[in-house]
Amino acid sequence: MSGIIEIEDLYYSYRDGTEALRGLSLYVDENERVALLGPNGAGKSTLLLHLNGINLPGQGVVRVLGKEINSKTEKWVRTKVGLVFQDPDDQVFSYTVHEDVAFGPRNMGLSPPEVEERVEQALEAVGMSNYAGHPPYHLSYGQKKRVAIAGVLAMGPPVIVLDEPMAYLDPRGKETLLEILNRLHKSGATIIIATHDVDFAAEWADRVVIIKDGRTLRQGDTSLLTDEEVVSEAHLRFPVVTQIFKRLGDSNTENLPLTVSGAVEAIRRLLSGGGCNNGN
Numbered sequence: 001m002s003g004i005i006e007i008e009d010l011y012y013s014y015r016d017g018t019e020a021l022r023g024l025s026l027y028v029d030e031n032e033r034v035a036l037l038g039p040n041g042a043g044k045s046t047l048l049l050h051l052n053g054i055n056l057p058g059q060g061v062v063r064v065l066g067k068e069i070n071s072k073t074e075k076w077v078r079t080k081v082g083l084v085f086q087d088p089d090d091q092v093f094s095y096t097v098h099e100d101v102a103f104g105p106r107n108m109g110l111s112p113p114e115v116e117e118r119v120e121q122a123l124e125a126v127g128m129s130n131y132a133g134h135p136p137y138h139l140s141y142g143q144k145k146r147v148a149i150a151g152v153l154a155m156g157p158p159v160i161v162l163d164e165p166m167a168y169l170d171p172r173g174k175e176t177l178l179e180i181l182n183r184l185h186k187s188g189a190t191i192i193i194a195t196h197d198v199d200f201a202a203e204w205a206d207r208v209v210i211i212k213d214g215r216t217l218r219q220g221d222t223s224l225l226t227d228e229e230v231v232s233e234a235h236l237r238f239p240v241v242t243q244i245f246k247r248l249g250d251s252n253t254e255n256l257p258l259t260v261s262g263a264v265e266a267i268r269r270l271l272s273g274g275g276c277n278n279g280n
Contacts, residue, residue: 003027004159004190005051010060012046012214020046022214023060028192030158033185035201035222036194038211039235044194045086047211048161051192052081064159079108082152086164088144097123097139097147098132104155115154122154126180142173149180159190166197178204198225202239202258210234226256 005028012021020043028034036044049055050062053074062069069077085091094100101122105115123129126146136144145165152160165181166174181204185191195201201208202222209219210230218230225231226242238246241263242256257263 003032004030004065005192006061006063007047007050008061010047010050010057010062012050012055012058020214021050021058024211024214024216025060026209026216026219028159028190031185031188031190033181033204033206034190034192035205035208036192036211037196037198037201037208037234037236038217042211042234043214044211045163046214048083048163048192048194051077051159051161052083053077054083079155080157081159081161082155082157084145084148084152084160084162084165086167088141088148091148091151092136092144095135096132097128097134097136097150100136100147101150101154104151108155118154118156119150122150125153125183126150127176142169142176145169145173145177146180149177153184158188159192160184161192161194163194164196165193166195166200198236199239199241201225202241203260210236222258225258 005026007024007026010021010024011019013019024043024047036047038044046055050057050069051064053069056070056074064077064080067073067076092100094103098119101119102115105118110118119132120129123132126149128143128146128150131139131143131147136147139147149162165177169177181191181193193205202225205222207220208222208224210217210224212234217234218224218227225236225239231238237243239258241260242258245256245263245266257266
C-alpha cells in the first residue's frame with residue numbers, strides 16, 4: 001500500500017469509550033478524487049479529522065506525504081491537508097471575509113505581501129473577491145462554504161478534504177462547488193470528500209472508499225456502486241442511473257451505467273442494436 005495518504009490498521013475511541021474506528025486501512029494516490037461513503041456512524045467524519053492531525057491515532061498509523069502523523073507532526077500536517085467542515089459556521093468566524101481567509105496564512109508565518117496575494121487568489125478561485133470586506137454572518141450558507149474553502153486554499157495544501165460539502169446547498173450552489181472542485185483537481189490537488197450522495201460520487205470520483213462500523217468495507221473504482229452485495233451491506237443505494245437500467249431489466253450489474261454520460265452511450269448502443277456494456 002502506498003500513496004499521498006496511507007492509513008494502516010487505524011483505531012480510535014472517544015473519551016466516553018465509543019469506538020469510532022476499528023482497524024481501518026486505506027490509501028489515496030496523488031491527484032486522486034476520492035469519495036468516502038458509508039452509513040451514519042460509520043466513522044467518516046472521525047477519519048477526516050485524522051487526516052490533518054485534529055485527531056491522533058489511538059492505534060495504527062496515518063501517513064501523509066510519507067510522514068507519520070503524531071504529536072510531533074500534527075502542526076506540520078495542517079499545512080499539507082486542508083479540512084473543510086460540513087458546517088461553515090464551525091470554520092468561518094472572523095469579522096470580515098478577508099480576515100477569515102488571511103487567518104491561516106498569517107499563522108503560517110508568511111509575510112504580509114504574501115498573505116495578501118494568497119487571500120486575493122483564494123477568493124478569486126471561489127468567486128468571492130467582491131465580498132472581501134463583508135462580515136461572514138451576512139453571507140448565504142453557500143457563500144460561507146466558499147469562504148471556508150478559500151481559507152483552506154490560501155494555505156496552499158496539496159490535499160483538500162471536505163466533509164459533506166454538498167449538504168444544504170441549492171442546485172446552483174452545488175454546481176458552483178463542483179466547478180471549484182474540478183478546478184482544484186486540474187491544478188494538481190488531491191481531493192477527498194465524505195458524502196452520502198452516491199450520484200455525486202459516481203459522477204465525480206476516480207475511486208470510492210466504503211466504510212462501515214469503523215472499518216474499510218471495500219475500496220476501488222466507482223463500479224463498486226453497482227455491486228449489490230456491497231451497496232446492501234453498506235446501507236447505500238444504487239445511483240439513480242443504475243436503478244433505471246436495473247428496472248429496464250438489465251441484471252448484469254457489471255455492465256450497468258453509473259453516470260449520465262454512461263447512460264447516454266448505453267442507450268445509443270441499445271438503439272443501434274449493440275447492447276448495453278458500460279459500467280460508467
